[in-house]
Amino acid sequence: MRSKLLLPILVLAAITGLAVFIPCISPAGEIPSTSHYKVLAPIGHGNLTIFPVVATTSHDTPDFLTLDEGLRSGAVVVSESGNLAPLVRPRHGFRPTRYNPGDGAEVNRLVLVNNSKRPLILLAGEIVTGGKQDRVIAKDRLIPAESDPIDLGVFCVEPGRWTATKANFGSYGSAMAQPAVRAGAMAAKNQEMVWSEVRKAQSSMAAQIPAPAAQAVESTSSYAIVMQNEEVKQRVDAVAGPMQRDYQSVIRQLRDRNAVGVVVAVNGEIIWADIFANTSLLEKYWPKLVRSYAAEAVVNQARSHAADLKSAQQFIDNLESRREVVESEPGLYRHTEITGDGFKAFELTSLLPKTGFDLHLAKMAD
Numbered sequence: 001m002r003s004k005l006l007l008p009i010l011v012l013a014a015i016t017g018l019a020v021f022i023p024c025i026s027p028a029g030e031i032p033s034t035s036h037y038k039v040l041a042p043i044g045h046g047n048l049t050i051f052p053v054v055a056t057t058s059h060d061t062p063d064f065l066t067l068d069e070g071l072r073s074g075a076v077v078v079s080e081s082g083n084l085a086p087l088v089r090p091r092h093g094f095r096p097t098r099y100n101p102g103d104g105a106e107v108n109r110l111v112l113v114n115n116s117k118r119p120l121i122l123l124a125g126e127i128v129t130g131g132k133q134d135r136v137i138a139k140d141r142l143i144p145a146e147s148d149p150i151d152l153g154v155f156c157v158e159p160g161r162w163t164a165t166k167a168n169f170g171s172y173g174s175a176m177a178q179p180a181v182r183a184g185a186m187a188a189k190n191q192e193m194v195w196s197e198v199r200k201a202q203s204s205m206a207a208q209i210p211a212p213a214a215q216a217v218e219s220t221s222s223y224a225i226v227m228q229n230e231e232v233k234q235r236v237d238a239v240a241g242p243m244q245r246d247y248q249s250v251i252r253q254l255r256d257r258n259a260v261g262v263v264v265a266v267n268g269e270i271i272w273a274d275i276f277a278n279t280s281l282l283e284k285y286w287p288k289l290v291r292s293y294a295a296e297a298v299v300n301q302a303r304s305h306a307a308d309l310k311s312a313q314q315f316i317d318n319l320e321s322r323r324e325v326v327e328s329e330p331g332l333y334r335h336t337e338i339t340g341d342g343f344k345a346f347e348l349t350s351l352l353p354k355t356g357f358d359l360h361l362a363k364m365a366d
Contacts, residue, residue, distance in 0.1 A: 031313040037275065039263055039313040040254075043246045045239050047304045048297035049265040050290075051312040052250050054257040059277040059357040064350075065118040066284055067126050067137075071171045075116035078152065078169040080131045081109040108191065110135060110154050110169070114147040119332075119352060121359060123285070125182035125292065127157060127172035127224055134158040134224050135169075136177045136194065138185045140348035140360055142333035155185045155194045157223040172224045175236075175291035178299065179264070179272045181223070182292075183364050187344045198223045204299040205232045227295065240294035244287065251286070255279055261361075262289075263316055265307035266297045270315045275361040315363070319345055333359075342366050 031039065036056040042049045070076025110128070114120045120143040127136050135154035143150060157177065176182070178201065184193035201223065206214040209231035217226050226232060251259045260282055261275035274289055276282040323339040331351055338345040345363040350356065 031309050033313055033317060035317045035319075037260075037316050039309060039316055040250075041309060042265075042307065042312070043243060043250065044307075045242045046297060047267045047301060048239055048243065048293060049268070049307040050243060050247060050293065051263040051265075051307075051309065052247065052254065052259055053261040053263060053273070053275060053316060054254055055260045055275075056258070058258040058260070058279070059355070061277050061281050061359070063118055064281075064359070065114070065116055065120045067120065067122055067128075068171045068173050068284075068288075070114065070116060070120055071128075071169070072173075073116070075114070076120060077113045077115065078128055078130075079111050081111050081151070108135075108154055108156070110152040111149050112143065112147075112152040113149050114143045114145060117145050119143065119145050119350075120147075121348075122152075123176070123348075123360060124186045124346070124362065125176040126288075127175075127177055128154070128169040129172050129224050130169035134172070134222055136181060136185055136223075138189065140335060140346060140362070142329075142348070142350060142352075142359075144332055155191050157181065157194060157198050159195045159198065159221050174288065175227060175295065176285075176288045177223070178292045178296040179364065180296060180299070182362075186346060186362070187364060201295065201299045202226050205229070205235070208235060208298070208301075227291075235298050236291055236294045239297055240291045243294065244290045247286065247290065251279060251283060262293075263312040264293050264296075265312070266293075266300055267302045267304035268307045269365070270307060270311055271296070271365050273316055273361070273363040275316070275358075275363075277357055277359050281359070315343075315365070318343070319363075 038054050040052045040054065042051045044050065067076065071078070110131070122137050122141050122143065124137055124139045127134060133156045136157045138153040138155055180197045181194060184190060184197050202217060205226055206217040209217065213229055213231035217229050217232065220226060227236065259279050260277070261273065263270060264272040276285070318340065319338060321338045321340050325337040326334060328334040333351055334349040336347040336349070338347070343363055343365055345361060347358050348360045349358050
């Protein structure tokens with residue numbers, strides 16, 4: 001009788017043992033992950049390497065508005081501080097906000113009004129052009145639907161002009177600021193560092209292009225104008241174009257696996273990651289992001305080695321913090337700055353009803 005009972009027990013023990021000792025096997029070209037993000041085999045061009053990232057979960061974001069969408073439709077208005085007239089919101093729809101001719105402008109302050117019925121996502125590194133200077137948004141945040149005028153924290157990316165070209169601002173829709181400029185705004189929170197990176201990009205680009213174009217690049221203080229120079233655009237496009245096509249193909253292939261972001265390496269060194277709540281949100285920002293990564297690669301040309309998949313996976317998995325700084329607007333969003341060993345990360349979490357998920361995670365190597 002004991003032998004009959006013992007056999008099933010031994011079989012169960014054997015099965016349990018197999019469950020314990022069978023290793024976690026990932027598909028070819030992937031590394032096992034300790035987070036709900038998985039990094040896939042890279043695509044690359046020149047000294048720029050991009051690792052696609054897929055996620056085990058995805059969140060719906062159709063109710064959120066991007067800055068480009070809001071400015072293009074006129075539902076979002078940005079102006080110099082002090083130039084915004086009192087807001088009069090009609091009961092139905094919205095009336096474009098008017099401007100006073102007065103001058104209360106400040107370098108690191110702009111005013112934004114979201115007249116739309118959708119909450120607005122702002123990402124650090126987005127550039128708004130116009131007013132007395134072009135500016136870069138300093139941190140990720142959410143602006144409520146039909147908002148009152150809010151003070152928009154920014155840094156100048158045009159160290160030299162203080163003359164209005166137009167009263168309101170538009171989006172520099174073709175690119176975001178490259179990672180080094182974003183880092184100056186997000187992590188260092190230092191205007192001089194932002195300007196330093198703008199000047200570095202300007203001088204590096206000027207050194208790589210023919211003399212007439214180089215003179216034009218050196219004569220402007222505008223980061224946006226530098227990046228719009230035809231010779232500069234050709235060099236950035238030479239890197240960004242193939243990467244954009246390849247990654248868009250990857251996104252299409254991985255849509256069912258929730259392609260949500262990238263890990264970025266320049267000259268073989270992991271420098272950055274951008275992760276979104278879902279594939280749709282990633283696709284909205286991807287054309288701007290890939291050009292920002294390409295600009296970083298063009299500015300920082302150096303002898304490089306191959307970036308490896310294991311390092312990229314470890315970079316995205318490691319969010320162990322030594323220090324966290326949390327800013328929150330209850331019922332709207334939470335912004336968490338995470339400082340760890342060799343990195344800083346920034347999480348934008350929606351706190352709106354029926355959300356409670358991360359809209360965007362940006363991580364940079366120190």
